[in-house]
Amino acid sequence: MERAELAEVVRSRIAQVVGVPVDEIGEGTDLRDEYEMDSLELMEIGTRLENTLGTRISADDLLEMRNVGHCIDLLHRRVQERV
Amino acid sequence: MNAGAGVNRRVRVAVTGLGVKTPAGTHVKQFADTLAEGRSTAATVAEFVDLGLPVTFACRVPEFDPTDYVSLRELRQLDRAAFLAVAAAADAVTDARLERPAVPERVGVTVGIGAGGLTPAELLVQEYGDRPATVPAYTVPRIMANAAAARISLRIGARGSALSYVMACASGATAIGEAMLKIRSGELDVVVAGGTEACVSPVAVSSFARMGAMSRRNDDPAAACRPFDTGRDGFVMGEGAAFLVLERWEHAEARGARVIAELRGYGSNSDAHHIVAPRSDGAVAAACMRLALADAELAPAEIGHVNAHGTGTLYNDLAEARAIVACFGADGPPVTAPKGVLGHSLGAAGAVEAVATLLSAVSGTVPPVANFTTGDGDTALIDVVAGRARQVAPQPALTNSFGFGGHNVSLVFAPC
Known part of the structure; x- marks a missing residue:
């Protein structure tokens, strides 16, 4: 999966959980700072991405990410590793 | 025994706020007016017809804008019963002008719920029954039977006890009666007390129909529920939530609250x-x-x-x-x-x-x-x-x- 395609998937799943239009979620969006996201919501984003991408996402990966762009980079690496 | 025996009878309990989300209306005046007209709110449910259920109608709460009460983000974490509860309780608290209780430790919540997580469980099994490992991370907070009580306590910042009562169709009344005892005993000054349920779902309706408890008047839903009438043939599934703000009389007076009625027995x-x-x-x-x-x-x-x-x-x-x-x-x-x-x-x-x-x-x-x-x-x-x-x-x-x-x-x- 190309990074651009993956970015769309990630942004849309985050937007679903946060309950905002996908346009509001940019690569620079910091979910903890801007949306006060808690760990349960983070896990929910992880669950949705796992179901869509068919790949395991570890809790550590989720807790590590700083912003949305960082999350996309990380998942892109994981998806490539799998290939 | 007398539920109020042995406690201080001089404590009076005031009702100072009301909130309803019901098939007859989503605010109190509309609710009272619809009841006074005495017309059924039952209507055909298309999904039940498509599924070929034995009962194909119910009374449902009319749509209202959920974002008047919760963000879309929070809405995704709420099952319908909890959402209706939060909305009705928020209305009751606003009605009582108690949005910011002075002493949150003296404010409690009591909620009656009958089937609890049955309908969210039904949806969950429908969608994830063949792949349980992929269930949403929100499954537990959505499905737990105490979700409504917890959500209301969170919403209004009530730090007194937040209790859920499971007494089937007597749950809502129990929550109100038990709340009164907590005020009489001196434990709490204010209790947001009520009940919630959202069982207009294929499995819930079919389960009650199986018992022979439901009206089968599918061709005339509005005539189906006829309490005490000779032509009655069963109950009609409804849904909704209602909450009362109950308050120690002196507490209500001291803050100049409008007392709507007294809960006496x-x-x-x-x-x-x-x-x-x-x-x-x-x-x-x-x-x-x-x-x-x-x-x-x-x-x-x-x-x-x-x-x-x-x-x-x-x-x-x-x-x-x-x-x-x-x-x-x-x-x-x-x-x-x-x-x-x-x-x-x-x-x-x-x-x-x-x-x-x-x-x-x-x-x-x-x-x-x-x-x-x-x-x-x-x-x-x-x-x-x-x-x-x-x-x-x-x-x-x-x-x-x-x-x-x-x-x-x-x-x-x-x-x-």
Whole structure:
């Protein structure tokens, strides 16, 4: 999966959980700072991405990410590793 | 025993706020007006027709904008029963002007819920039954039966105890009665008390239909729920939530709150007879009404009207009519039964009808029973309000809630 395609998937799943239009979620969006996201919501984003991408996402990966762009980079690496 | 025995009887409990999300309306005035018209809110549910269910209609809460109450983000974490509860409780708290309680430790929450997580569980199994490992991370907080109580406590910042009562169709009334005891005992100054349920779902409706408890009048839903009428053939599924702000009288006075009515009496007992059928002579239900009257320090003749549980099932209505005659005598007060309009919202019903009862106690307007024309046997022995609302003097009123399992609860409200 190309990074651009993956970015769309990630942004849309985050937007679903946060309950905002996908346009509001940019690569620079910091979910903890801007949306006060808690760990349960983070896990929910992880669950949705796992179901869509068919790949395991570890809790550590989720807790590590700083912003949305960082999350996309990380998942892109994981998806490539799998290939 | 008398539910209020042994505690300080000088403590009076004021109702200072109301909130409703029901098939008859999503705010209090609309709710009272629809009840006074006595027209059923039941309608066909397309999904039930498509699935070929034995019962294809229900009473549902009209749509309203959820973002008036919660963000879309929070809405995704809420099952429907919890959402309706949060909305109705928020309305009640706003009505009471208690959005920011001064001493949150003295504010509690009590919630009656019957089926609890049944409907979210149904949806969950439908979607993830064949791949359980992929369930949403929100599954537990959505499905837990105490979600409504917890969400309300979070929403209003109540730090007193937040309790959930599971008493089938007597749950909502129990939550209100138990809240009163907590105020009388001195534990709490304010309790946001009520009930919620959202069981208009294929499995829930089919489960009750299997028992033979539901009306099969699929070709005429609006005529289906007919409490105490000779043509009744079962209850109609409803849904909704209602909450009352209950307050220690002096606490309400001290902050200059408007007191809508007084909660005066609570009776609670058990048939110990059958897991779902009521005792046909209504003797224990009659004893429950007497407990509530004794707790309210009122004689039967001082009650202006009775809000019956009146589900529209053959056996409930027979047993309840006998119980009302046993408690109030042959010349008892007028009897109304709002399930003809609202359907049966199970664990919420006792709270929804507590609101109906206290509004009628205050206004003296007793709504007619939808679809009632003629009684039969024992149901003809009670004075069912038929056709149009009846005007009586504002005076205390008693409401009954009876649950599967033999749970009986009666509450008494009085104008002030």
